Amino acid sequence: MEFIGYYWREARLPVLTGAAFALIFAVSFFLYRLPLMAVAYPAMLCAALGAGVLVWDVVRKHRRWRELQRLRTLDAAEIRLPEPESAAEAGCQAVIRALCEDSARRDSEAAARFRDTVEYYTVWAHQIKTPITAMNLALENEDTPLARRLRAGLLQIGQYVGMVLTYLRLDAESTDYVFREQGLDDIVSASLARFAPEFLDRRLTLDYSPSGTRVVTDEKWLSFAFEQVLSNALKYTREGGIRVYTEPPRTLCVTDTGIGIDPADLPRVFEKGYTGCNGRRDTRATGIGLYLTRRVCERLGVGITIESTPGKSTTVRMDLDQYNLKAE
Numbered sequence: 001m002e003f004i005g006y007y008w009r010e011a012r013l014p015v016l017t018g019a020a021f022a023l024i025f026a027v028s029f030f031l032y033r034l035p036l037m038a039v040a041y042p043a044m045l046c047a048a049l050g051a052g053v054l055v056w057d058v059v060r061k062h063r064r065w066r067e068l069q070r071l072r073t074l075d076a077a078e079i080r081l082p083e084p085e086s087a088a089e090a091g092c093q094a095v096i097r098a099l100c101e102d103s104a105r106r107d108s109e110a111a112a113r114f115r116d117t118v119e120y121y122t123v124w125a126h127q128i129k130t131p132i133t134a135m136n137l138a139l140e141n142e143d144t145p146l147a148r149r150l151r152a153g154l155l156q157i158g159q160y161v162g163m164v165l166t167y168l169r170l171d172a173e174s175t176d177y178v179f180r181e182q183g184l185d186d187i188v189s190a191s192l193a194r195f196a197p198e199f200l201d202r203r204l205t206l207d208y209s210p211s212g213t214r215v216v217t218d219e220k221w222l223s224f225a226f227e228q229v230l231s232n233a234l235k236y237t238r239e240g241g242i243r244v245y246t247e248p249p250r251t252l253c254v255t256d257t258g259i260g261i262d263p264a265d266l267p268r269v270f271e272k273g274y275t276g277c278n279g280r281r282d283t284r285a286t287g288i289g290l291y292l293t294r295r296v297c298e299r300l301g302v303g304i305t306i307e308s309t310p311g312k313s314t315t316v317r318m319d320l321d322q323y324n325l326k327a328e
Contacts, residue, residue, distance in 0.1 A: 015050075022047075081097075136151065148201035159227065167288070184215050187219055194227070199241075215320045228293040230254060238259070241256075242254065247317070250319070251320065261314055275287040
């Protein structure tokens with residue numbers, strides 16, 4: 001129906017013009033009292049011939065229409081426009097080619113800027129890790145409340161650096177994902193050890209029992225996702241503690257005794273920049289952590305869900321059995 005509408009707008013002028021000519025001849029013959037069949041017969045012959053030409057033209061242009069519709073499904077680089085059939089069509093194709101060239105130029109410039117940005121922040125991240133490492137080494141033999149708070153702060157700085165790099169690399173053309181079979185306990189234990197000073201300083205309990213579960217995943221990226229979940233749990237847990245456990249067959253769970261999440265916020269907690277009611281009370285919230293966690297989990301083939309009871313607890317589940325990945 002869409003094609004018929006476009007075709008009629010194109011063909012109505014010659015069709016109506018032909019009909020008007022036939023009517024003018026008929027009226028003229030009538031006024032001069034000439035036999036109307038003298039104009040009716042040629043008019044019918046012309047109408048029959050015109051109908052045939054019209055059908056042929058409809059079939060031809062409909063075939064061309066379908067070809068243009070097919071081109072809409074292709075990438076811009078694969079499109080080859082057909083030869084123009086009119087001056088107007090040639091002008092439109094010239095405009096399309098100019099727009100495609102401009103779009104390609106802009107995409108190339110944007111890709112170059114993105115590469116420069118990633119390279120700059122990669123260098124920046126390595127540079128900033130040097131003083132972080134130096135400060136951690138200086139605090140290594142200190143076990144005072146101040147030292148624990150300083151180590152917790154340094155851990156947060158390291159997390160923010162990691163978030164920057166993750167944010168930039170998520171949509172990069174190349175990634176450094178390496179999927180191997182490894183023990184889930186090794187990944188979890190290493191992450192928990194990094195957060196140990198904060199647990200001690202805030203007097204929060206940690207309940208974790210190794211499960212012996214083995215998974216196929218990328219250690220670095222899964223650690224990032226797990227640590228974001230753990231960091232969120234610590235941020236909103238004032239007292240009590242955090243329990244880390246595994247549900248069969250391979251679901252990593254983190255349950256806290258924190259302030260919980262409002263039911264109205266739950267459907268949107270993974271949205272970019274969404275902070276919800278808790279975020280409005282805590283000005284440190286950026287709405288980026290869980291967004292990055294979800295994106296990383298999608299890349300790893302890990303399902304992630306959250307359930308929460310306001311004022312009591314929140315549980316995050318990371319389903320590592322969602323997809324049957326193979327080690328590289």
